[in-house]
Amino acid sequence: MNQYPVVRVMDIEGTLPFSSSLETALHIYQDMILLRAFDEKTLTLQRQGRVGTFAPSLGQEAAEIASAYALDRQDWMVPSYRDHGALYVHGLPLDHVILFAMGRSGSYAAGVRALPSSIPIATHLLHAVGLAYALKQQAEPAIAMAYFGDGATSEGDFHEALNFAGVWQVPVLFFCQNNGWAISTPVHRQTHSETLAQKAEAYGIAGVRVDGNDALAVYEVVRQAREKAIQGHGPTLIEAVTYRAGPHTTADDPTRYRTSNEVNIHTAQDPIRRLGEFLIQQGLLTETLKEQMMRDSKERINEAVGRVEAQGAVMVGDMFRHVYQTLPTRVQRQWHEWEDRSHE
Numbered sequence: 387m388n389q390y391p392v393v394r395v396m397d398i399e400g401t402l403p404f405s406s407s408l409e410t411a412l413h414i415y416q417d418m419i420l421l422r423a424f425d426e427k428t429l430t431l432q433r434q435g436r437v438g439t440f441a442p443s444l445g446q447e448a449a450e451i452a453s454a455y456a457l458d459r460q461d462w463m464v465p466s467y468r469d470h471g472a473l474y475v476h477g478l479p480l481d482h483v484i485l486f487a488m489g490r491s492g493s494y495a496a497g498v499r500a501l502p503s504s505i506p507i508a509t510h511l512l513h514a515v516g517l518a519y520a521l522k523q524q525a526e527p528a529i530a531m532a533y534f535g536d537g538a539t540s541e542g543d544f545h546e547a548l549n550f551a552g553v554w555q556v557p558v559l560f561f562c563q564n565n566g567w568a569i570s571t572p573v574h575r576q577t578h579s580e581t582l583a584q585k586a587e588a589y590g591i592a593g594v595r596v597d598g599n600d601a602l603a604v605y606e607v608v609r610q611a612r613e614k615a616i617q618g619h620g621p622t623l624i625e626a627v628t629y630r631a632g633p634h635t636t637a638d639d640p641t642r643y644r645t646s647n648e649v650n651i652h653t654a655q656d657p658i659r660r661l662g663e664f665l666i667q668q669g670l671l672t673e674t675l676k677e678q679m680m681r682d683s684k685e686r687i688n689e690a691v692g693r694v695e696a697q698g699a700v701m702v703g704d705m706f707r708h709v710y711q712t713l714p715t716r717v718q719r720q721w722h723e724w725e726d727r728s729h730e
Contacts (some may be wrong), residue, residue: 390583392627393596411531412670414455415661416679418447421471423683425632427691428487436441438489441468445631448657449563449598451475453531453626456608462530463500464514466507468563471531471622476500480690488694490650490704499528508538511547511560513560518551518621518646529557529615531608539585540576547624552589557615558610560592561624563598565630566652568645578638586623598628599657614681629655 425444431437443450446468454475457463465477469485477498486494486503494502501517502595504510514532521528538544540561551558564582566573579585586593592614596607604626611622627654635641661729666673706721713721 390581390593390595390625393594393607394600399598408665408668408670410455410663411602411603411661411668414448414605415665415671416453416683417451417471417475417659418601418658418661418724419676419679420474420683420686421447421451423680423687424470424483427684427687428484429636431487431691437487439637440487441635442470443468445629445653446563446565446598446659447471447599448661449561449604449626449628450533452601452604453533453561453608453624454606456612457531458612459499460526460528461499461512461612462517462528463511464517464530464532465500465503466510466533466535466538467503467505468535469503472533473498473500473503480633480686481693484690484694489692490697491694508534508541508543508547510534511538511543512550514558514560515547515550515554515556518556518615518629519554522554522556527616529559531559531561531612532561533561534563535568536564536566536573536576536582537571538562539582540568545589548586548589548591548621551621552591555618555620557618558621559611559615560621561608562623562625564625565598565628567630567634567640567644569634569638570640574609581625583623583625592622593625593631594622595625595627598626599655599660601657601661628657629653631656 394701397482397622400433401476412722417565425442428437428440429442450469450471454463454472456635459477463472465473470487474480474483478500479495482495494500501510511532514530521530543651548560562582564573568576581595583595592611594607594611596603598604607624612625615621631653662676706717710717
């Protein structure tokens with residue numbers, strides 16, 4: 387018997403959305419619209435050679451945006467390479483999100499408690515535990531939350547992080563977006579466990595599954611887990627069951643390993659459509675307002691891209707300036723060679 391049922395709004399409607407407000411749900415919806423507009427624009431830019439390899443969030447907007455809304459600004463966000471929307475909600479200005487997508491320096495803003503997006507799989511989970519350990523030692527009323535995908539649960543760092551978190555009982559949340567695929571590897575090839583949430587048991591921490599396409603359920607589950615951690619009751623592993631509707635990255639061709647029928651079945655649960663229908667039922671959203679949100683989002687994205695591109699060409703020399711405190715001799719030699727060639 388599955389001891390980790392998927393939490394949906396119907397399971398916790400007595401506390402939703404009234405632990406915050408329906409207006410919060412509307413703001414979540416608006417930022418989900420913005421994230422999709424960002425993905426659509428960035429995919430276009432990548433095809434035009436104006437952006438490098440990019441990981442879209444298509445289909446995962448509810449998990450990403452709603453989870454970030456449940457955090458406070460004093461919390462530490464430890465993102466993976468797909469969590470552009472979560473970073474924006476946590477305070478990273480839109481221009482800086484675009485800077486990261488374009489591979490430019492200066493993509494992180496002072497005062498935003500977020501680590502750089504992690505490209506290596508699962509290594510950042512240990513960083514989140516370290517941050518949470520420091521928060522506990524300083525008796526600071528804040529948590530750390532790490533974002534990662536189902537593929538990360540096959541890495542040793544995942545298990546080490548959960549073990550340390552359980553032993554030290556630090557205020558950390560592990561937010562796993564189980565989108566069904568680790569590039570071309572399906573979840574059933576990652577693990578024989580019935581769920582990913584149950585992996586928490588081995589480390590003596592709480593585990594919960596939530597419908598990752600149900601924004602309100604995601605918000606409430608993360609909010610409750612955060613409150614529990616703040617009160618000193620330890621970490622939680624949250625498995626948000628969602629679906630990656632697009633490619634893993636722009637270097638991926640998902641048609642080679644999954645069928646269009648599978649995609650159609652899952653995209654019928656589009657998280658933006660689901661929350662939109664809920665808000666219409668509540669009288670907070672109209673078709674006119676929805677169309678205005680879409681227009682405004684596209685306009686904001688276009689303006690941000692324009693500002694970033696107006697900064698000029700990517701400074702290749704930045705890769706020498708921002709890696710080492712003291713440049714090794716061989717890297718100094720490479721830098722000089724690059725400078726000489728750039729002035730030819």
